[in-house]
Amino acid sequence: MTITATDFDLVRAFVYKQSAIVLDSGKEYLVDARLTTLARSCGLAGVSEVIRELRSGRNAAIEAKIIDAMTTNETSFLRDIRPFDTLRELVMPELIERRGTTRSLRIWSAACSTGQEPYTVAMLLDTHFPELRSWNVKIVATDLSTEALATARSGRYSQIEANRGLPAPWLVKYFERSGMGWQIKSELRQRVDFQPLNLIRQWSLVGKMDLILCRNVLIYFDVETKREIVNRLEQQLAPDGFVFLGSAESMVGVSDKFARIPSDRSGCLRKV
Ligand SMILES: C[S@@+](CC[C@H](N)C(=O)[O-])C[C@H]1O[C@@H](n2cnc3c(N)ncnc32)[C@H](O)[C@@H]1O
Structure with missing residues (x-):
């Protein structure tokens, strides 16, 4: 490991300010490994050169890449499965009934990483709720990481990524072969x-959401940041809307404006 304590503190403060991601002491190895990879990909000699660029305050490209490198983009299709059972069995039937007159639905995947989460929602809706094809359904998917978003937009996944969670019938129906991997068909990609x-800056979102998936991202923030984001999620959500958190996340000590659905253990919440 080459990163010094002073350099680690500099990176930690920078990443916190730009993303609210908390890098606790003990994460020196992680930062060192990720910045070493970043240095290599940018043709820089090593971590100290990356830090020198950061310290100069004049290399916006490196700054963006450092933030990208510090995000953890772990995700998969149908991740944790249970939330998508709840979505299919409880949330969608209720939303479809309530929105029957407007025939309009707005869904937000708030930290979508490389896109598996919003594409899962799109495939689930297409498979189980074909009546929605004539509705105005908008699925917005956002993330901080430029690289993750580029993959998400491309809709291209390796064989390994496709093997993680994607049921065979969905692979056949919604993907086509692309070299050694798979490409989401454009009809689904466009949805x-x-x-x-x-999430810690202004949100350029128009209108209230009926469903927000904010899964496996709050874990990277401190409690003040969680409170602030959850407060804003509450304002962004329709009064009868639903929120999904990750399976290891909860609103305990963060907000009393949401309650879990009785006997449901999928991370699904609604306003109290
Ligand atoms: C572990 S992934 C979760 C992906 C997906 N929601 C899931 O559960 O599978 C966490 C994502 O949060 C994003 N992220 C971290 N800090 C963020 C911030 N301040 N604003 C928006 N996205 C952020 C990261 O870029 C990363 O893609």
Whole structure:
């Protein structure tokens, strides 16, 4: 490991300011490994050169790449499965009934990483709720990471990524072969609108959401940041809308404006 304590503190403060991601002491190895990879990809000699560029305050490209490198983009199709059972069995039937007159639905995947989450929602809706094809359904998917968003927009996944969670019938129906991997068919790809959005900055979203998936991202923030984001999620959500958090996340100590659905253990919440 080459990163010094002073350099680690500099990176930690920079990443926190730009993304609210908390890099606790003990994460020196992670930062060192990710910045070493970044240095290589940018043709820089090593971590100290990356830090020198950061310290100069004049290399916006490196700054963006450092933030990208510090995000954890772990995701998969139908991740944790249970939330998508709840979505199919409980949330969608209720929303379809309530929105029967407007025939309009707005769904937001708030930290979509490389796109598997919003594409899962799009495939689930297409498979189980074909009546929605004549509705105005908008799926907005946002993330801070430019690289993750580029993959999401491309809709191209490796064999390994496709093997993680994607049921064979969905692979056959919604993907086509692309070299050694798979490409989401354009008809499905067009149903998801990918946009850059930093959860700690202003949200350029229009209108209330009926469903928000904010899964496996709050874990990277401290409690004040969680409270602030959850407050804004509450304002962005329709009064009868639903929110999904990750399976290891909860609103305990963060907000009393949401309650879990009785006997449901999928991370699904609604306003109290
Ligand atoms: C572990 S992934 C979760 C992906 C997906 N929601 C899931 O559960 O599978 C976390 C994502 O949060 C994004 N992220 C981290 N900080 C963020 C911020 N301040 N604003 C928006 N997205 C952020 C990262 O770029 C990363 O793609």
